[in-house]
Amino acid sequence: MKLQGSYTLPAKREAVWQLLNDPKRLAACLPGCEQLDVVGSDHYLVRLKLGLAAISGSFSGSVRLSDKKPPDSFRMNVEGRGAAGFVQGEANIELVSDGDQTVVRYSGVASVGGLLASVGNRMMELAARRTLEQFFANVASQLRA
Amino acid sequence: MATATRYIGRPLKRKEDPRLIQGLAHYVDDLRLPEMHYVAFVRSPHAHARIRSIDTTRAQTAPGVLAVLTGQDLDKAMGVIPCAAQLPEMKLALRPPLAKERVLFVGEPVALVVAADRYTARDAAELVEVEYEPLTPVVDPEKALAKGAPVLHPQYSDNVAYRWELEGGDVKAAFAKADKVIRQRMVNQRLIPVAMEPRAVVADYQPGENQLTVWSSTQIPHLLRTQIAAVLGVPEYVVHVIAPEVGGGFGSKLNVYAEEVLVAHLAMRLGKPMKWTESRRENFQATIHGRDQIATMELAVRRDGTILGLRCRILADLGAYYQLLTPLIPTLTGLMICGCYKIPAVRVEITGVFTNKMATDAYRGAGRPEATYFIERAMDLVAAELKKDPAEIRRKNFPQPKEFPYATPTGLIYDSANYQKSLDAALKKSNYRKLRAQQAKLRRQGRYLGIGLSTYVEICAMGPSSAMPAGGWESATVRVEPTGKVNVLTGASPHGQGQETSFAQIAADLLGLEPDDIRVVHGDTAVVPYGIGTFGSRATAVGGTAVYTALTKVRDKLAAIAGHILQEDPKRLVFRDRKIFLKSNPAKSLAFAEAVSAAYVAKTLPPGMEPGLEATHFFEPSNFTFPFGAHVAVVEVDAETGEVHLLRYVAVDDCGRVINPLLVDGQVHGGIVQSLGQAFLEEAVYDENGQLLTGELTDYAIPRAWDVPRLETARTVTPSPVNPLGVKGVGEAGTIGATPALINAVVDALAPFGVRHLDMPARRERIWQLIRRARQAGSRPTARRAGAGRDRRVR
Amino acid sequence: MGVVIQVRVNGKTRQHEVEPRLLFVHYLRDVLGLTGTHIGCETSLCGACTVLLNGKAVKSCTLLAVQADGAEVVTIEGLxxxxxxxxxxxxxxxxxxxxxxxxxxxxxxxxxxxxxxxxxxxxxxxxxxxxxxxxxxxxxxxxxxxxxxxxxxxxxxxxxxx
Amino acid sequence: MIPAAFEYHAPKSLEEALRLLNRHGSEAKLLAGGHSLLPLMKLRLAAPRCVIDLGRIHALRYIREENGRIAIGALTTHTEVLESPLLRTKCPLLPQTAWEIGDVQVRNRGTIGGSLAHADPAADYPAAVLALDAEIVAASADGTRTLRAAEFFVDMLTTALLPGEILTEVRVPVLPPGTGTAYRKLHQPASGFAIVGAAARLTLGSGGKVERVAVGLTGVAPKAYRAAAVEKALTGKKASEKLLAEAARHAVPQDVELLSDLHASAEYRKAMAVVFTRRALEDALARAQSKKR
The missing domain is CATH 1.10.150.120 ([2Fe-2S]-binding domain)
Structure with missing residues (x-):
C-alpha cells in the first residue's frame, strides 16, 4: 500500500531534524515502542506493540535511516515481525520550513504479510495511516514539551 | 440370464446417511488414539524468501512439547513431494516436505512442532523464530515470463515450466478463408476448493508389526499409500492407508501433501500416534488451488456462422511447485477446447509458468471448465458479432447424432451424443423464446435481463490407462459371505458421491438381492484391492463397471452351482427375490443363500470347481466417456449497483444411463452452485507481494443458500457404448456446463451498454464500472434499478 | 487456572474443569467425545459447528466452554x-x-x-x-x-x- | 483456531465487573456475546491477558419502555432485538437492522452492547443508533454517564468509552406517528458485513412534508456517521421520489475518509452510499405514508 501525506509540526526544521535523528526521542514517538537499541549508526533495533483497540500484536524489528541530507530529507526503513506476520515500510521524509513551523512530507510504500495480510486486509491501510498520525502527533507533543 | 432392473434407475435413499445424519460417522479428526500427539506447522509469511536461520530453542523447551523439527532435521529422512505428471521437456520443481533453504509461497511449511495436545502445539509453533531474507516475489504469470523477472527455481534460466502444443487440421488455411476472426482474451481466475472438511491426517506406527497406519482425508487411498512408501523409503507393505469419512474433496484431496508424509514420518520417528488437522487458513494457503488460466481465443468463422478453425494460447499459472497432477490440468483444457462443435482445424499452445503461489491442480472439472468457458464464451462472441441468436450458432456447428463416435481434431473420440436434443429440451424447458420477448420488454423499461446459454461436452470416466499418469482402470472385488451377504469392495473411494448406495443398487439387481443384503466397502488399503480413486467423474463409469463385471463373475459361478444342484442349464436360471430359479418354472428354485452356502460347504460343487465365492475385476476402459448437456441461465443486473440476481437456472444434462436419479440430481445441483461461485463470487487474490488476501472465508465468498434460486433440471439419456452399464459420469457436469451460461447471461444483460466480455468473477463493482463508463460515453440507456429479484441477491 | 463448568448435554449433566480458553466445540469433541459436531472454519462463517444452546442455534466454535456453564445443549447425537x-x-x-x-x-x-x-x-x-x-x-x-x-x-x- | 491463554473472570454483577476492569486495566477485554472478540482471539489478532465475561450479568439483558424511551440492556442479543414486540411497534428500525446482521447463529449470541463497543466500521447497528439519536449509557466506578450516539463513535474500532467504563444500556426513542424507518445494506459477499449500510428514519408532517429525518451510514468510513447534508436537503420539504434522490446525493460529505478494500473501492463505496441512502429513504417514506393513511 502507498502511504503519502504531510503533517505540520510546531517547530523549526532543525529542531525537527534533531528530534527525528535522536534515537531516544524517536523511541518516545514511535507508537507502542517498548524498547529501542542502537546497533549502528542510524540503525536501531526496536520492539513495538502495534494495534488498534482490540487488535494488537508485538513486533520486533529494526529502523534504519539513510540518504540523510540534513536538514532536508532522509529515508526511513522500518521492518518488524511478530506472531501476526510482518510489517515492512520505506518512506522518503522531507522537511520543509514554513515560518516557525515545519511541514513533514512523507511518501512511501508499506506492506504487511502473514496473518495481517490474509485476514486483516480491510483494516490495514487505515491502521497504517493511524499509526503514522499517532507518530507525528507524538513528535508534535515532544517538540512542544 | 437377464438382469432385472429393480434398483438401477431408482431414487433409492442413501445407505450411508443414517450414520451421517446422527453424528455417528467418523472423519479423520474424530479419531483418538492413546498417547496421541498433535502436530502444528510453522509456515512462511513470505511469498519468496531465503531462510536465514530457524531458532527452535524456545519452542523445544516449552512444557508438553515432544519435538520441533525443521527441514534440515529431516534432510535425508525423506524424499520430495511427488508429481505423477510428465510432459515432454517439463522442468522439475522438487519440493522438500519442509522448506530447507528457500520458501516459495506464503504458507509453505518451514518447521513443525509436536506436542501432547493441540493447544500446546499451537502455542509452541509461535515460539519458533524464523529469520528470512525476503526476495522479490513473482506473482503475475504474464510478468513471470518477462525478461529479467526473478527466477523461482535458480537452476533454470526462466519461469517457464513447460510448453505444450497440439495441432489438428489445416489451421492456416482455415484462418485464411475465414470471413471474420473473433478474438478475445479471457481469464479463468484462481479458485480455492474449500471442501467443508479441511484436510486431516492421523498416523500410528507399530514397530513390532512394522506397520504404519495412516488415516487421511483423501480421495486416493491406494495412490497415497504408494507415495508415502516411496517418500519415506519403506516397503509399501509397511504402509496401511485408511480414508474414513471424507468431507468433500472436489479434487483437493486427489493429492499427496507434505503434511501427509510428514505426519506419517513423525509417527515412525517419535513412536507415538500423531494427528494434524488443517485449519481453514492453512486450507486456503497450502491445499491446492484450481484453474488460473489466461487464454487468448481466436475463432475463424464464415459469415453464416460456421466455425472453420480455432487457435488458443493458454498461459497456466502453476504456482511455485507441482503437486500430484499440476502440469497435466491445462492439457485437458487443450484436448477439450473444441467443445461440442465440429471444428475442423485447431491449434493449442500452452505455457505453464511458475509463480510464488500455492500450486494449482485438479479442482472439480480440472481443465474442462476452462475449455468449456473459453469455447462457450467464444461462441457467444461469434453470435454477437454476426448478430445471430446464440442458440442458432451453436446448433449450426454441432455434429449430427449419426456422426458418433466422432473424432475431434484434438485426437479424442466422443463416444455418443445428441447435442441437438439436449439444446432443444433446455430451450423448451426455459421457454427461451418467451424469455427473449420478456427481455426486450424489460429493456424498454430500463431493466436488464440477461439470458445465457451453454452447450457443453466433457471428458469423463478417467480413463484408459494409456492416457493417464498412473493407471486409469478401477478395481472391484465381490465377496459373498457364507450366509449369503455380499461385500462389494471398490477402489473408487468416495467422498460424498454415494457409491455405497449406487454400487449396492447394481449388486442387488445383478444378484437378485435387496440393497440391505449388500455392503460396499472402500477406503482401506488393507481390505480393498489396489484402486485408483474417485475423481474425474469416474466412479460409476469405471468403478461401477468393475463392480458390475466382478458381479457377473460371481453370478456365473453361482449359476453354475445352482444349475448343478437343480440339474438345469445355468443359462436358463434367473436371480430374483433372493432366489435362483428356472425362468420357465419359477417353482424350481434355490434360495440365494443356499447356493452360496454350497460354494463354501463345497460338497455339491460341479466337478473341478474351486470352492468359495469371490471375484475380482480390474476394469480397463477402452475410451473416455463424454457426457454433455445444455444449460440456460437467466439473470437480472441491477444497473445501479452492478449486482447480479440469478432468477432462473435450467439444466438439461445427459450422463448416459442413470443408476440413481436422486444422486445424479444432487451432483448436478452441487456442480451448478460451485460454478456459480466461480462466475460471481470466488477468486483467490494474491497481492503484488504474493500475500494471499483472501485468506479466510471472511474474504473468499462461496455460495450460500440464499444466493441460489430453485434449479430446474432435466435429463436426456444417451447411453455410452464404452461400458456395459451405459453410464457416462456426472460429478463435474454442473461445474463444467454452468460457468459460461452464467457469464453469458451477465454479458447478455449488459449488451445494451456495449459490453462484449467480462472476466470472472462478475463482481458488482466491475459491472458497475462498465455501466458507468458506457453511460459516461453517452448514448447509452439510463436506467432505473432492477425491480424483480431485488431481494434475491447474489451478495 | 482451570474453571469448573457444568453443562447438560443431550440430557446428561456433565461436569469438568476446563482451561478458560477451551472452545466449546473442542469441549464437545475432545472432552466429551461427541465428534458429530464438526469444525469447518475459524471465523464463525461456515456453521458446521452449530449446536443448540438453551434451544438456540449457536456456533460452538465461537463460544468458550466457560460461557456454556449452566446451559442446556443439544448436539446432533442427542437430536x-x-x-x-x-x-x-x-x-x-x-x-x-x-x-x-x-x-x-x-x-x-x-x-x-x-x-x-x-x-x-x-x-x-x-x-x-x-x-x-x-x-x-x-x-x-x-x-x-x-x-x-x-x-x-x-x-x-x-x-x-x- | 486456538486462542492464547488468558485469565478468566465471570462477574455476576456490574459492580463486580467494574471492580475487575479497574483492577486489570488495559490488560483486560470485556466479553459479551463474543462474536467480535472471539474470532480475533482465535486468530490471535487479539491476545488479552484477562477476559471479563459479562455474560452472567443477567441484569443487563432487557428491553423496556422508560420515560418515553426504550431502554435496551447491553447484553440483549440481536435476536432479542429482532423479536421484541415493543421495538417492532415503537422503534422498528432496530429490529430492521438486527435482521441484516450476520446469520441466525450470530444473532443468537451477538449482543447490541458488544457490537457497539467494538465499533467495527462495517457493523450494522451504528447506522441505526445514529439515525435514532440513541443514547448510550456507560458505567464506571464513578457512576454512569450518557453519551449521544453521534459522539460515541470516534474512529475505527474506537469509541468514546473511557478505560474503566462498561457500556450498559442503549436508549432509543419511541417513534412518533407518521414515522417510517428502514435499513438497507449492501453485503460484503463473504463475511456479510456492510459494505454500505444506510439507516433512515423519516417523519411526515402535515401536507406530506418531511418534518424530521435522520440518516446513519455505516461501512463507508472508519466510523459510522450521520448524513447531515441529506437530512438538511429533506427537512421541511414535500417528500417525493425526486427529492429523496437529490438529497441522497449528499450522502458522503467531502471530508469523509472513505474505506477501500478488496470488495469495494472508495469510489464504489461512495456511489453505493448514495444509492443505499436513497433506497433506505424510499422505504422509510413508503412506511411513513402507509402509517399516515
Missing part, C-alpha cells in the same frame, strides 16, 4: 430424542429422504440450524428456509435438496401435531 418418537428427528428424516447431504460434513450443523428454524417457524417458505440457513455453508448439494429436506420435515412435524 433424535427431541423428535419424540424414539427414532430420527423429522429433520434428520428429511435429510435422508430428500438426499439433503453428500459428504455429510456440514450436515449436523445444517440440521440443527433447520431444527431451530422449524421451532420458530413451523411453515417456512422456501425463501425463509434459504435465509435461515445462510449461516451454514455446504459445498456439495447446491442447497436444493437441503431446502426440500426442511420442507419435508415441516410437513411431517405439522402432521404429527394434528
Amino acid at each position: 433424535a430424542a427431541l423428535g419424540g418418537n424414539g427414532g430420527l428427528h423429522p429433520v434428520q428424516e428429511g435429510f435422508w429422504e430428500k438426499h439433503g447431504l453428500q459428504c455429510g460434513y456440514c450436515t449436523p450443523g445444517m440440521i440443527l440450524a433447520a431444527v431451530e428454524l422449524l421451532q420458530a417457524n413451523p411453515k417456512p417458505k422456501e425463501e425463509e428456509i434459504r435465509r435461515a440457513l445462510a449461516g451454514n455453508l455446504c459445498r456439495c448439494t447446491g442447497y436444493q435438496h437441503i431446502v426440500d429436506a426442511v420442507q419435508f420435515a415441516a410437513k411431517k412435524m405439522a402432521a404429527g401435531k394434528r
